[in-house]
Amino acid sequence: MKIFLYLLSLSYPVSTVVGAQFEASWGAGAYFVTPLVLFLLFPLLDSLVGKRWSSQGPAVESPGLSAWPLWLTYVLAAAHFGIIAWGLWHVTQVPLSVMAYLGLSLSVGLTTGAMGITTAHELLHKKSPFQRGVGLAMMLGVSYMFFYTEHLKGHHKHVGTPADPTSAPLGENFYRFLLRSTIGIARFIVQTERKTLAQRGARFWRWDNPTVWYGLLPLWLMATLVLTLGWKVLPFFILQSLVAYTLLEVVSYIEHYGLARRVQSDGRYEKVRDDHTWDADFAWSNWATINLQHHAHHHAQPSLAFPYLQPRQNSPQLPFGYPTMALVAFVPPLWHRIMDPRCQAWQLNAAESVA
Template sequence: MSAPVLAAPGGVVWRDSRRYLWLTGLVPPVLPIVGYGLWHRTGSDIPWWITPLFVFVLLPLLDGTTPVDPTNPPAGIGDRLQADRYYRWATFLYLPLTGVCLALGCQAWAAGEIGPIGRAGLVLSVGTVSGVGINAAHELGHKRERVERWLSKLMLAPTAYGHFYVEHNRGHHVRVATPEDPASARLGEGFWRFWPRTVAGSARSAWQLEAHRLRLRGRRIWSARNEVLHSWALTAVLFAALAAAFGPEALVFLALQAVVGFSFLEVVNYIEHYGLARQRTAAGRYEKVDPRHSWNSDAVVSNLALYQLQRHSDHHANPTRRYQALRSFDGSPQLPSGYSTMILLALVPPLWRRTMDRRVLAHYRGDVTLANLAPRRRADLLTRHARNADESASTEPASTA
């Protein structure tokens, strides 16, 4: 079955060659279901590791061996492409599959028949599903249709990270690539220092944003109208229902997979804007967000698996644009590989800094003062990079003019 043909102005005919490959995004929640079946049949703990191996081994290998693809849909067909509801169902289906994963995970955990290695694989598998599910929630949460926003909130419930809906839309998109944004990583800041700052800062920011909204409308903060409380209540109901069905010991599993899930989100946040900064204008305001303020990748396989999240610059420029229509920009700073590989590097700060710090510096043409610097590393970064610049200048051949 071929993709429908779309006609662009000027007689250009285009067909989305990836139309059915976007279903790759549903592979992560399918794999734990397969793992459960194999574990139930064989009694081996190994099947619980299928999902982590797919995400953290196979995807990086495929990204590394597949040519990047920076091509964009032709101008003039964006509205028709976005109106195709097939692409929405490719995200809608993630939610029920995640529900099945959670139920099977709780059942397996409560059965007490899994060893320590299997339990670790189970937590990583379902936590990865929940974490990638935040990406599906992110896609849906930016849309105007009420049903999509509700599905977004439900998809955030497994990770107890429903406040992301408030903070991301009304906080991160306003403050991105500035020191005020808890989700924008700073040059010299390792992921393990970034993690507590962004987890606590995002929750605090979401609460402050929602409290401010309610005060402006003359509403009580502690009420059912508070979207942060509402989202946390969805998590409480979900966890309580699963604990009632499978026993209170399932709460340990649910808590562990939630931490893995929201950590998956935060390591992606770490990657997306590392070291990038918006400059102040003459009026003292931050410049407008543009393609220079997000790291991007045209790695094909990771883009398919993550609903093209890696075309992040276009997302910040056009938050309501649907994933299938996101574009690659020449002016965007490019990652050396897809997110699946970069996540592994981010978890090992020395490897990450060796790979990315020079790219941040190159992006700013050697002027480290233009980057978003980690305060505790600021003096060291300024001294080190100023010295490197002096050494480079001293080795340049003298002018013969």
């Protein structure tokens, strides 16, 4: 029954919908409940619950439990689509001030980022075409279907090297990372697909190139929403997509900051190890992100279902969970003060182990 603790991910859509019910008494502030839950309540609960119950699943995948993680991801996927639909309905049916509109877009974006993209990430790593299809549909909901190509073909192969735009080098602040990563991802996706198609003697602009569809489908969806619901929904959909994408990027920034793989004597990069990923072994935020913070184990076994991900002994540990570290990342001087000494200590230990 402990697996149902991961339904705490539903805190995001629930807080968004419930908060909106208090608009009459709270005004525009009713639409800012979700940011308070994610960035204030969850860090507090992390400090209270601690690390004692961080690993709730068995260390080895159990056939008797294998169906439960899948069904839980489907529940979270349904909640992802549901919160987007509710948000679209809300902006068309409820008169909103500019501040309330922005608060609603922020709260839905944090929900689709923290719960939706995390769940889509889980599904996109599966072998089943249906599960991957659900994951891609979820990424369509945040206008970032390119994540499939970038993450599976790029990040897991090139993590910790200059070839991975989503690995942040030591000293880079989040805002510079966000710009560099966004441009780098676009360049990587185009180059990767061009190379793949060239090997088949095919052109880039063709109907069966998935990258072209990953770009066209979000535009088609936005046009459909405008034609059926009106122009009022377009800024909401774009804003929530941008918030979700930014949250994804800040998590990427946190996960591998300053942990670079070394070039070996043969000119190749060393294999990905547990100490190339920052982990955060805090129970509450792991429950609320389906063990996303056990990221080193995920890199070791990408297709392993989330309840079986465990803390890795050799992975460097963040001082706080992802929600707190995301806030810290938005303040570069504070981030560098906290993280740079830890990275330098890691580099020293890595150099000593090689010596």
